[in-house]
Amino acid sequence: xxxxxxxxxxLSLSPGERATLSCRASQSVSSHLAWYQQKPGQAPRLLIYxxxxxxxxxxxxxxxxxxxxxxxxxxxxxxxxxFAIYYCQQRSNWxxxxxxxxxxxxx
Amino acid sequence: QVQLVxxxxxxxxxxxxxxxxxxxxxxxxxxxxxxxxxxxxxxGLEWVTFIRxxxxxxxxxxxxxxxxxxxxxxxxxxxxxxxxxxxxxxxAVYYCxxxxxxxxxxxxxxxxxxxxxxxxxx
Numbered sequence: 692x693x694x695x696x697x698x699x700x701x702l703s704l705s706p707g708e709r710a711t712l713s714c715r716a717s718q719s720v721s722s723h724l725a726w727y728q729q730k731p732g733q734a735p736r737l738l739i740y741x742x743x744x745x746x747x748x749x750x751x752x753x754x755x756x757x758x759x760x761x762x763x764x765x766x767x768x769x770x771x772x773x774f775a776i777y778y779c780q781q782r783s784n785w786x787x788x789x790x791x792x793x794x795x796x797x798x
Numbered sequence: 799q800v801q802l803v804x805x806x807x808x809x810x811x812x813x814x815x816x817x818x819x820x821x822x823x824x825x826x827x828x829x830x831x832x833x834x835x836x837x838x839x840x841x842g843l844e845w846v847t848f849i850r851x852x853x854x855x856x857x858x859x860x861x862x863x864x865x866x867x868x869x870x871x872x873x874x875x876x877x878x879x880x881x882x883x884x885x886x887x888x889x890a891v892y893y894c895x896x897x898x899x900x901x902x903x904x905x906x907x908x909x910x911x912x913x914x915x916x917x918x919x920x
Contacts (some may be wrong), residue, residue: 696818727853729843734910734913735843735910737907740906741902744902746905746908778842778843780906780907785848786858786860787845787905788859789842789845790842792843
């Protein structure tokens, strides 16, 4: 089973700053990686799929990059509504687990 | 609009069984794969299982393999999760979720239900 490790566990930033979140896979997943955002009390929302494709309705400040085992989610300039938990997920091989998440909190 | 409504959650004793249902509407259910994802209290997301649009294949997380069974009734636009031999660590909110499918998005999740809570406790 492929294991996804996200870092850091918690990221403390201020609105307007740039956020960089990492997801590392235990073996290559090619570009088969997605990013989700989850706010308290809500279901997750798909942000990025296939490493770099924004899902429908996702603002341009969200971007994804990477391939094989190392991936990055970048939020260009943080808005107050961006403070949430972010998860990566791979679909290269079954099962298709999530990473453990990165909490993005207001500094 | 696309809607997924889970039901069937509750409190069950260790070793017991529970069957979750998910009523789907607003899309052509029989053309989409479907997932169950769970989230234990205060914890992260855990992908549980997936079933193809026609029920021809199923995939499971190792943690539930042999205990949980996913199924669907396309005539009733309903997804199920039969959970047997339940353990305390199965306590979680269980989300029904729709496969993204379009534009190379297969096997990712683009729509989630609000979830149903399962508590395994004596």
